[in-house]
Amino acid sequence: MSRDPKSPRPPRSPWRRIWSRLEKDKADPHSRLGQYLAFRKAVTEIMAHTREEHILLESLCSLAVECSPVKLAWVCRIEPDQSLHTLADAGDTAYLDSFVERRTGLPVDHGPLIKAWQEQVALYNEPFQDGPLREAWRHNLRPFQLRSMAVLPIHRDHQPWALLVLYDRDRQAFPRDCQLVLESVVRQVSEALEDWVDILRERVEREHQLLLGAALQSAEDGVVLTDAERRILYVNASFTRMTGYTLAEISQYGLHHLQGPRTDPRTLAEIDGALCGQGFFNGRLLNYRRDGQTFWNHLSIIPIYQRDGEISHYVGIQRDVTHEWLAREQLEYEASHDRLTGLGNRRALMDQVAITLPRVQRHTGSLAVCMIDLDYFKPINDLYGHEAGDHVLRVIGRRLHSTLRRSDYVARLGGDEFVLLIEGFHSLEDLEMLLIKIELAVNEPIHLQSGKVVGVRLSMGICLYSPDFSGDFDTLLRYADQALYRAKANKRQRSRYWELFTVEDRPAEAGNADRPRTIRTSLSGSDADEN
Template sequence: MSRDAPDPPPKNGPWRRVWARLGWGGGLPSGASAAAHSRLEQYLAFSKAVGQVMEHTDQESILLESLCTLAVECTPVTLAWVCRVEPDNSLQTLADAGDTAYLDSFAERRSGLPADHGPLFRVWQEQQPLFNEPFSEGPLRTAWRQNTRPYQLRSMAVLPIHRDHQPWALLVLYDRDQRGFPQDCQVVLAGIARRVSEALEDWIGILRERVAREHQLLLGTALQAAEDGVVLTDADRRILYVNASFSRMTGYTLAEISRFGLHHLQGPRTDPRTLTEIDEALCGQGFFNGRLLN
């Protein structure tokens, strides 16, 4: 039996703009219209709302918090939780929403919840989603099973989330219905987890590019300020960069020395043996450290 749709969020609540973009006029359907919404329609609305969030943010924390909040507000899910399995096999919370008192009931809540060889640990190891795991049987530890009773949690869905092509977190949803995640809803949830993973993959790529640009800017600033003359070339010895000290020492700008080549600086006292040593070092993928008089 499906639980009724949740009450609409406050008129000025944090998700008002999301609902408005979805054409719901600032709130979820209520009353008779809510009862007409099937469980699948609710999960499709959840998927659409998550997509809207991903279009408007590239921040990991906002995405995860939105994922949990929307799961609770759009679907019959009682508790949504994103956690990560740490090296010591504890479960670290990244985001949660709904009846989080269940998670707070564990003494280890602040330092990382305990993990056994139950559903969460199994999904983490096998990287395959799991649905409708019963709480009354199976390998769950006594503490996990006993803590569910006051909250009437009867089924769960656990889906792996990836980042940087590695297992990264788990999306865990709890429902009071013993068969809270039918096959059609499982397909929708698997699609949501996949899209979240793809977004995280894209964002970490963007972050790496941003860090690389910042490093390049920092390197360029340091080289430009260096007192020694600096020249950067590619493998074909095309000149890519000269710093200000080089131009002051030689009188050549980047455009000029690029046109002439570094050999233009050589004079009658330039040692040809040293030039040969430099060539051999570069051809052998090695390095040269020495002096050359130009």
Template structure:
């Protein structure tokens, strides 16, 4: 049994404040000790009943009610000791409130040693949930033991009444009287009414507490949603908006009133992928779940990438009652990923495709050319007079020249053609779909004229570069790989650079019959590039 020995008595402070709220001032109700008149005793218990009712009208706090219950029992009736306790699962007794001569409770645990706990009156009432009056023990050793325990305190009768809360046994109201028959029949009826009334009040307070907790939870949830970094939208089953949080308004620029009037489709625009919108509609018409990204528009017209998660809320019947949409602005993440993908496939200096992008382009171009029996020229380009510019004006000037040449090459080509920079001053062209060799020559001349234009450096100097090019035509019945064709073009480029003082045009054509069915080895290709670089440095 546990008692809160450090708690102040109910008469000190707590009860006097309650009693003052009942309009009784500072005085406590008086009672006659051990009235012999049965009618007077009943009046006292009826006054006890009334006072308990007044307390319940002025408080909804459990501990105040229990302390008041014990204090009123002692002050209004002949009861010497009032006690509210609970039987714990380990058969110990926990004190919830007490009043009167509590010395007996302090010694109760020690004095009842040796007595079977499950046969005592408190445990019997707890198990059977039936009130017990005046006969705490049956005849025999237990009755004798109880008399010995209570003799120092002159306790001759007791009343034990069960109290319920939330439709479950919750506590026991235990009253002790010094009279042998302290609880006559009419007083028992009053006490049972008091216990029943207290139980009903506790039942009501449980409901009030639940509603209060629910309101607090709703308030907490609303506060959490408003403070959430992600945008939150709540719609009904027909997708009508009923709630948006502050993050949604900051993210989109729309208030609840505005977006409710326009609808969520107002966030979509010309660049929103219609396939994603179809996926959302299909998800909402099916299981209701969606998780993906789409391009949305803010109120000011700016776009942002939205990671959208839609979660259905189900009724007990299994029907969907609401949808919760959680959206997060992932524009920075999306742009960073796009930038990484761009840099992986593009030359940082010129913005042209790099070697990886050329490989991807070839994987698309060659099957198309083979399928339609179209023409294709693979061209390797190297810049003449580039190294002297780099040495004389510095690397920044050399980088500027490469950027200008890259732009001119891209502008001189048709939309069906492709240009990539492999590194240094080396470029590769894929010229596709020319009708004859004369048409290809016109394209090559156009490229030469564009690149040979003067280049103005930031320092004010004017420089110029020339082209050397090797061209390999893609044969319709060719069964080799692209790397071999690229090495053929590289071999033709070597010839063009080696003969640039005597050549009549800046490019050389690789003739497939010169090297029938023989692929140039990787080593010889590297040697060819080395020799070409030496030739460039010498002139």
């Protein structure tokens, strides 16, 4: 592993002490997520104001240590000879220095870094397996108390380029919501590296200071002090900025004036129960500002005890987490939806299957799993460009969604492949009528933004679920895909755009394990052939 001593480092941030104030809240998952979102926001601002690669990487590491709970951030590249080349680092870099000195005792070719590099997948809290080679890694980490790590691949020009490695002292430091934020940060960095040009370093440093100043303002919490009877004695300036109420106004109205029709009554009951008990509360609720606007408030209530053990006062600490909450909702949406068409992606399809399949099994209903591929789509991409192809996919996605019934579902797996879940049809004739409607809708001409008119056709493979079938959804999808393959292979001779399969179980025989009984039939029920 090599490190370049000439690489410029950003100056030690004067705001580091600000983030140290958040140390006491790191056990709180909302605080941890908020810090990672602040890190994401800071990286976004840096990318908006620089085009220099080394400044971005140094800032990425520095901001990771300053804004988030990690203790060491490291960007490295694995060279062809399996050596590690450091591009940027920040935090407890003494671990990396020891890594250099004892490199021969640390088998990088068997560690989590090379695994993430080879498989190009993010790894979190990757455990070291048993064995003498693993003991070298554990022995080297032990003095630095680094117990968790995250390894995220960075791409440039759609090729593996580097790894972002984060270390934390908590054993389970990267929950799922924080993983989504980190993956979105790496995705932004990868996209930015594709077309950057150099700009002045002085501008980066100036914008960096402005960003940290804005982060300081957003990190200030509103504070309320009440007596044991919950009469308000004090509010700070951050509370007034957050809610719009002065001390005199909120003392007259009471804190319940921050609540409204959309405030969850169960959360209010939980707060009352906590105050009637030990007095501690930590949670999130929807509050209303003075102008009527809503905001998500992360509220911590801490009791102050007298010497005799009685509660004399309460301190309420409020933090506006509206942006964090909306960002989390957006991340969850992006994780389950196709960005181009807005349809569900593979993850959303599996979530829908987890609901649909048990319902069909419980009510002995009907279900058709349909795999769709667009014919003549590739020539549109080749002739008119990818923007035209994306437009065609969006149009087809809307047409499929509008043609299906509310009980049906459509998802895009990628490229020009779609999956339909059609349930509740009473006969094959009902299913055939819906398939004809789909064909008529898809076959309508598509007008490109350039004024050209194009069109696509469908090929579809259908696998019908049978109540006697005990396999899983992956099996149904695989047989629908095989039917799709035959439909495309017979495109010139076929009389319709689909091939239909009905799958049933039969006792396993020698050589036939995992081979379900497959019957190909027409939708009208005639001309059945057993395979």
